Amino acid sequence: MKILTFLLVLVATVAIAKDDLKIAGSITAVDAAKQQITVTTPDNAALVFAIVPSTDIDFKKQKGKPTFTDLAIGTWVKIEYLAGNNVNTAKEVDIYPAKK
Numbered sequence: 473m474k475i476l477t478f479l480l481v482l483v484a485t486v487a488i489a490k491d492d493l494k495i496a497g498s499i500t501a502v503d504a505a506k507q508q509i510t511v512t513t514p515d516n517a518a519l520v521f522a523i524v525p526s527t528d529i530d531f532k533k534q535k536g537k538p539t540f541t542d543l544a545i546g547t548w549v550k551i552e553y554l555a556g557n558n559v560n561t562a563k564e565v566d567i568y569p570a571k572k
Contacts, residue, residue: 496550521562
């Protein structure tokens, strides 16, 4: 009976799992102490993202391996994330060069 219950819970958990979400916008706030950034989309939606050790941060069209310090206010980013209640968890952050 315990095995059946475990399997039912496992199947229910997998069924509830959401697909990764994506967003693009400009970084409008950085909280280095909490390792969080706020990204505002072109339609003025602001979302907060936690940058965790497993977050993959990459430059697009630039060389080098970025770190949290490269996530500056005004930087354009595309983020793949897992939704949270107040703070979302960034899985991948792509940093784009500033437009001239």
